Amino acid sequence: xxxxxxxxxxxxxxxxxxxxxxxxxxxxxxxxxxxxxxxxxxxxxxxxxxxxxxxxxxxxxxxxxxxxxxxxxxxxxxxxxxxxxxxxxxxxxxxxxxxxxxxxxxxxxxxxxxxxxxxxxxxxxxxxxxxxxxxxxxxxxxxxxxxxxxxxxxxxxxxxxxxxxxxxxxxxxxxxxxxxxxxxxxxxxxxxxxxxxxxxxxxxxxxxxxxxxxxxxxxxxxxxxxxxxxxxxxxxxxxxxxxxxxxxxxxxxxxxxxxxxxxxxxxxxxxxxxxxxxxxxxxxxxxxxxxxxxxxxxxxxxxxxxxxxxxxxxxxxxxxxxxxxxxxxxxxxxxxxxxxxxxxxxxxxxxxxxxxxxxxxxxxxxxxxxxxxxxxxxxxxxxxxxxxxxxxxxxxxxxxxxxxxxxxxxxxxxx
Amino acid sequence: xxxxxxxxxxxxxxxxxxxxxxxxxxxxxxxxxxxxxxxxxxxxxxxxxxxxxxxxxxxxxxxxxxxxxxxxxxxxxxxxxxxxxxxxxxxxxxxxxxxxxxxxxxxxxxxxxxxxxxxxxxxxxxxxxxxxxxxxxxxxxxxxxxxxxxxxxxxxxxxxxxxxxxxxxxxxxxxxxxxxxxxxxxxxxxxxxxxxxxxxxxxxxxxxxxxxxxxxxxxxxxxxxxxxxxxxxxxxxxxxxxxxxxxxxxxxxxxxxxxxxxxxxxxxxxxxxxxxxxxxxxxxxxxxxxxxxxxxxxxxxxxxxxxxxxxxxxxxxxxxxxxxxxxxxxxxxxxxxxxxxxxxxxxxxxxxxxxxxxxxxxxxxxxxxxxxxxxxxxxxxxxxxxxxxxxxxxxxxxxxxxxxxxxxxxxxxxx
Numbered sequence: 001x002x003x004x005x006x007x008x009x010x011x012x013x014x015x016x017x018x019x020x021x022x023x024x025x026x027x028x029x030x031x032x033x034x035x036x037x038x039x040x041x042x043x044x045x046x047x048x049x050x051x052x053x054x055x056x057x058x059x060x061x062x063x064x065x066x067x068x069x070x071x072x073x074x075x076x077x078x079x080x081x082x083x084x085x086x087x088x089x090x091x092x093x094x095x096x097x098x099x100x101x102x103x104x105x106x107x108x109x110x111x112x113x114x115x116x117x118x119x120x121x122x123x124x125x126x127x128x129x130x131x132x133x134x135x136x137x138x139x140x141x142x143x144x145x146x147x148x149x150x151x152x153x154x155x156x157x158x159x160x161x162x163x164x165x166x167x168x169x170x171x172x173x174x175x176x177x178x179x180x181x182x183x184x185x186x187x188x189x190x191x192x193x194x195x196x197x198x199x200x201x202x203x204x205x206x207x208x209x210x211x212x213x214x215x216x217x218x219x220x221x222x223x224x225x226x227x228x229x230x231x232x233x234x235x236x237x238x239x240x241x242x243x244x245x246x247x248x249x250x251x252x253x254x255x256x257x258x259x260x261x262x263x264x265x266x267x268x269x270x271x272x273x274x275x276x277x278x279x280x281x282x283x284x285x286x287x288x289x290x291x292x293x294x295x296x297x298x299x300x301x302x303x304x305x306x307x308x309x310x311x312x313x314x315x316x317x318x319x320x321x322x323x324x325x326x327x328x329x330x331x332x333x334x335x336x337x338x339x340x341x342x343x344x345x346x347x348x349x350x351x352x353x354x355x356x357x358x359x360x361x362x363x364x365x366x367x368x369x370x371x372x373x374x375x376x377x378x379x380x381x382x383x384x385x386x387x388x389x390x391x392x393x394x395x396x397x398x399x400x401x402x403x404x405x406x407x408x409x410x411x412x413x414x415x
Numbered sequence: 416x417x418x419x420x421x422x423x424x425x426x427x428x429x430x431x432x433x434x435x436x437x438x439x440x441x442x443x444x445x446x447x448x449x450x451x452x453x454x455x456x457x458x459x460x461x462x463x464x465x466x467x468x469x470x471x472x473x474x475x476x477x478x479x480x481x482x483x484x485x486x487x488x489x490x491x492x493x494x495x496x497x498x499x500x501x502x503x504x505x506x507x508x509x510x511x512x513x514x515x516x517x518x519x520x521x522x523x524x525x526x527x528x529x530x531x532x533x534x535x536x537x538x539x540x541x542x543x544x545x546x547x548x549x550x551x552x553x554x555x556x557x558x559x560x561x562x563x564x565x566x567x568x569x570x571x572x573x574x575x576x577x578x579x580x581x582x583x584x585x586x587x588x589x590x591x592x593x594x595x596x597x598x599x600x601x602x603x604x605x606x607x608x609x610x611x612x613x614x615x616x617x618x619x620x621x622x623x624x625x626x627x628x629x630x631x632x633x634x635x636x637x638x639x640x641x642x643x644x645x646x647x648x649x650x651x652x653x654x655x656x657x658x659x660x661x662x663x664x665x666x667x668x669x670x671x672x673x674x675x676x677x678x679x680x681x682x683x684x685x686x687x688x689x690x691x692x693x694x695x696x697x698x699x700x701x702x703x704x705x706x707x708x709x710x711x712x713x714x715x716x717x718x719x720x721x722x723x724x725x726x727x728x729x730x731x732x733x734x735x736x737x738x739x740x741x742x743x744x745x746x747x748x749x750x751x752x753x754x755x756x757x758x759x760x761x762x763x764x765x766x767x768x769x770x771x772x773x774x775x776x777x778x779x780x781x782x783x784x785x786x787x788x789x790x791x792x793x794x795x796x797x798x799x800x801x802x803x804x805x806x807x808x809x810x811x812x813x814x815x816x817x818x819x820x821x822x823x824x825x826x827x828x829x830x
Contacts, residue, residue, distance in 0.1 A: 016468060016471040016472050019472065020472065050491070053431060053491070053495060054494075054495065054498060056431040057431050057434065057435065057495055057498045057499050057502065058498050058499070058501075058502045061498040061502075062497060062498050062501040062502075062507075064497075064508070064509075065493075065494045065495075065497040065498045065501065065507075065509055066494070066498070068490060068493065068494040068497070068509050068511075069490075069491060069494035069495065069498075071490075072487035072490045072491050072494075075483060075484075075486075075487045075490075076465070076468070076484055076487050078480075078483065079469070079480040079481070079483035079484035079487075080468060080469065080472055080480075080484065082477060082479075082480040082483070083469060083472045083473050083476040083477050083480045083481070083484075084472050084473070086473075086477040086480065087472065087473045087476075087477075092477075092480075093479070094479075094480055094483050096483075096560075098513070099558055099560075143514055145511075145514075
């Protein structure tokens with residue numbers, strides 16, 4: 001008897017047959033007595049279909065209207081899943097983001113959740129209803145439909161779990177948990193039974209597609225117990241710990257992790273692009289002058305590197321999401337003119353590879369092991385960025401697989 | 416400088432190319448200075464796609480969820496049309512039924528409009544925005560999404576025109592007006608420049624697909640000037656009267672119609688099915704006992720005939736929409752058991768053919784001309800129903816084309 005929020009992604013609801021399977025799974029939990037709130041994405045392929053409709057009208061469709069369009073994708077899924085549940089005798093009700101009242105800011109296409117009205121949800125749960133919520137979408141103060149941007153359905157699920165103080169938020173995907181790295185790149189990759197919130201945050205931010213970083217952040221902020229598991233495996237009610245990967249929040253539990261490997265996993269990200277502005281006159285505030293307009297354009301910046309040149313100028317490099325390259329390059333070219341910089345270079349033929357592990361905090365030599373392993377394979381490093389629990393390098397796209405495999409082996413993750 | 420509500424059906428917005436054409440047309444009206452509210456249907460094919468998704472899950476999908484599903488169809492169109500308008504520099508905003516706040520009752524799949532909030536629409540019009548509204552949908556008092564049933568988009572358009580007291584409500588279709596009958600059946604059919612509201616009501620109720628009866632009723636109730644015209648012809652700003660067919664509301668203008676043909680058109684309807692209950696003990700209140708439960712099941716009844724039999728029993732025949740045959744037959748079978756009736760027979764191989772004309776009010780001989788013409792072609796009549804301005808007959812489905820052509824010729828409508 002628990003309150004569980006379950007999120008099913010586009011692949012898990014990709015056909016009406018799979019939607020029926022999801023309904024069967026939810027039924028097993030209901031039969032056990034659990035209260036269930038389900039969050040679903042659009043059926044796989046649907047979002048792309050809608051995007052191509054929009055693009056056949058405009059390459060830069062009006063952002064407000066783009067959200068009106070995209071939000072129909074999840075609305076189709078909630079209706080179909082609720083039908084499947086009702087057919088099975090489980091009373092179910094679907095809600096769009098607007099109907100739940102998932103209040104967001106007005107940043108169309110990348111809105112942030114501000115508040116979730118829990119009253120209606122509680123009423124339905126009290127009546128024994130399964131609640132089926134459209135992920136990825138909300139509504140702003142003026143009643144305009146918004147979407148949360150990439151992977152927003154995970155964020156919806158965690159936010160609802162936080163609002164309802166759910167016992168667990170289960171994210172169902174097409175993989176059965178978080179792996180030491182992508183098994184498609186390294187077949188020896190192994191599944192992690194547990195991973196700390198901070199490690200998961202890094203894995204997500206570094207391109208591990210299993211969970212969206214915003215969802216992990218949200219889960220961390222509200223300490224929502226989060227589990228990643230496969231929508232194709234049978235639920236294991238005898239030993240829940242054996243299902244998928246649990247994201248843990250042990251604040252002071254580092255001692256219990258003594259025997260843990262130093263490195264938990266190798267993450268990588270193909271979605272980044274690199275922008276360099278060369279020959280910027282070096283003066284106080286130049287970083288702000290360069291990055292301020294990028295931020296104002298709602299473009300997120302990831303890695304940042306500044307080199308001081310010999311001639312009193314400075315070179316400045318940063319990475320953005322590949323989709324934002326064109327827009328960022330436009331902004332940066334304007335900035336370059338204003339600052340009297342020499343040149344702007346954009347490059348989307350890069351990848352970021354990262355090693356992640358809470359264990360590395362207190363261990364020296366991790367970085368040098370990483371750089372040595374890459375050097376031995378002749379892989380040139382373009383950028384480096386470090387944090388307490390991860391080290392990331394940017395390399396040429398062509399080195400992605402070789403680099404990940406090399407590091408997976410160098411840190412003995414296959415055992 | 417007029418306030419015009421324009422409604423475009425599924426064919427007119429069937430592809431993104433056609434949506435761009437609709438945007439061009441709206442632009443012409445905006446350039447002339449008109450204020451425009453647009454109501455659109457789902458892109459043709461989309462509603463069927465959604466229905467087949469639902470039916471692959473359940474033959475009788477949950478009605479609330481069916482509305483959640485279907486309403487996405489129009490939502491896609493409003494977003495795409497608004498994008499196309501914004502691209503052209505015409506500021507446009509889309510609204511779902513729920514966003515406008517088209518309040519309906521809670522009869523899912525066949526809801527009725529109760530009220531339209533005009534405040535938001537006025538605000539947008541004052542700002543010079545084109546308003547693009549999703550037809551066919553609304554929201555009930557509890558915030559549940561509803562749909563208006565067959566052809567509901569026409570009703571949405573007329574209701575908005577009534578709420579805003581628009582100068583004209585233009586219904587764009589794939590034909591250029593109302594014809595004396597369906598030109599696909601009778602190539603000699605001619606376009607009517609004007610038709611009275613009452614005639615149009617009969618034409619619509621009798622299956623002329625050009626306008627939905629509910630829309631015509633609404634237009635009549637609020638005296639909304641209604642025009643049917645083609646979305647493929649150029650707008651004719653020089654002589655608006657020459658465009659399409661205008662539905663007129665001349666209350667006491669019969670004199671001006673002196674030279675009008677007695678009969679305006681021949682309508683037909685393939686969507687009906689016939690139900691007969693045989694051998695009902697004839698007692699007071701039997702009609703109510705038979706038809707009450709049908710009405711309670713939200714099934715609309717069209718024609719009703721009661722014959723008194725020789726043995727103190729009565730035979731009762733009525734028609735319903737073909738989609739409702741199965742449900743009606745179920746209800747009627749129960750009633751038959753309760754009343755001790757002999758048998759229930761359902762037949763969906765019928766059509767209704769009607770002659771319509773305000774002119775027939777004061778002219779005798781119309782009915783006999785009709786029956787004689789049909790008899791001469793050997794067409795057997797199953798049911799007859801008359802009103803002041805129409806005579807309908809139910810005949811076997813196979814006689815549809817022959818019957819319509821025969822009557823079109825008998826009343827000289829080709830000239």
